[in-house]
Amino acid sequence: MINQLLPDSAADRTDDDLLALYGYPSQRPWVRFNFISSLDGSATHQGVSAPLGNAGDRRLFGLIRRLCDVILVGAGTVRAEGYAGPLVSDEDIRWRTAHGLAAHPALGIISGTLGVDPDSDLFRLSPVRPILFTTTAADQERVESLSAVSDVVIAGVESVGASTCAAWLNDRGLGRILCEGGPSVFDGFLAEGAVDELCLSLSPLLTGGQGSRIAAGVDSPDLRDMVLASLLESDSALYGRWVRAQGP
Numbered sequence: 001m002i003n004q005l006l007p008d009s010a011a012d013r014t015d016d017d018l019l020a021l022y023g024y025p026s027q028r029p030w031v032r033f034n035f036i037s038s039l040d041g042s043a044t045h046q047g048v049s050a051p052l053g054n055a056g057d058r059r060l061f062g063l064i065r066r067l068c069d070v071i072l073v074g075a076g077t078v079r080a081e082g083y084a085g086p087l088v089s090d091e092d093i094r095w096r097t098a099h100g101l102a103a104h105p106a107l108g109i110i111s112g113t114l115g116v117d118p119d120s121d122l123f124r125l126s127p128v129r130p131i132l133f134t135t136t137a138a139d140q141e142r143v144e145s146l147s148a149v150s151d152v153v154i155a156g157v158e159s160v161g162a163s164t165c166a167a168w169l170n171d172r173g174l175g176r177i178l179c180e181g182g183p184s185v186f187d188g189f190l191a192e193g194a195v196d197e198l199c200l201s202l203s204p205l206l207t208g209g210q211g212s213r214i215a216a217g218v219d220s221p222d223l224r225d226m227v228l229a230s231l232l233e234s235d236s237a238l239y240g241r242w243v244r245a246q247g248p
């Protein structure tokens, strides 16, 4: 059961309620990040995020995927978590096609080194041809071998530009962007001021250890102001949605 606390309180929200609450605004591109954090601030438990999530989180995670044009993710997360096969369920596909979306969201992967195996299940089992965002510095042999199984897009010189990626996707009608991390990718988007929304699950679990925060990288002098748009609760976990503050 997922209960809504804000903007209004209401118990036991249906999937339709949650889809309406998490619907993308009209602005394109719209870059939404979705993360989970342990209560003590770690993005992982023993190297992966899945143990932090409860049933409510898994339900919401799927519904959030249902609404997007493209799932964008860093190569580190692909390597740690595995992204093989369809990323949405049959029920999601029915809902998506009935609502004018492509059956499957597109899949974008950010990688500087192109350290992903073209023979892996990531490419073999994907129902869509993945898009690989990389840089002019990428190894040409890897570009060629990965071009056989994906669309390789040069989106930067030394590192992939967040805004370049978002604009490229938007130009192809993929403006409802769901970025599932990880922390390095989030850091890059934060540095460019390219984060419109953060969906954050706060798990009631304490992990200890030295797991990364949800943003990991270069310390920025800037503070980014976000506004709480909604807050849900399920089994002591909180699911917040913060959007970029408007203003000067």
Ligand SMILES: NC(=O)c1ccc[n+]([C@@H]2O[C@H](COP(=O)([O-])OP(=O)(O)OC[C@H]3O[C@@H](n4cnc5c(N)ncnc54)[C@H](OP(=O)(O)O)[C@@H]3O)[C@@H](O)[C@H]2O)c1
Residues within 6 Å of the ligand: 034, 035, 036, 037, 042, 043, 044, 047, 048, 049, 073, 074, 075, 076, 077, 078, 080, 081, 110, 111, 112, 113, 114, 115, 116, 134, 158, 159, 160, 161, 180, 181, 182, 183, 184, 185, 186, 188, 212, 214, 216
């Ligand atoms: N708590 C959560 O919700 C959550 C979500 C996602 C991931 N995670 C966890 O985060 C950990 C992975 O962290 P991570 O920071 O390594 O993940 P990441 O951000 O997914 O991946 C980092 C990698 O992505 C590529 N990359 C990122 N930004 C780039 C840029 N601007 N230009 C070029 N390449 C870029 C690089 O790939 P190459 O090395 O291929 O060049 C880099 O090594 C895993 O343990 C995962 O489980 C947690």
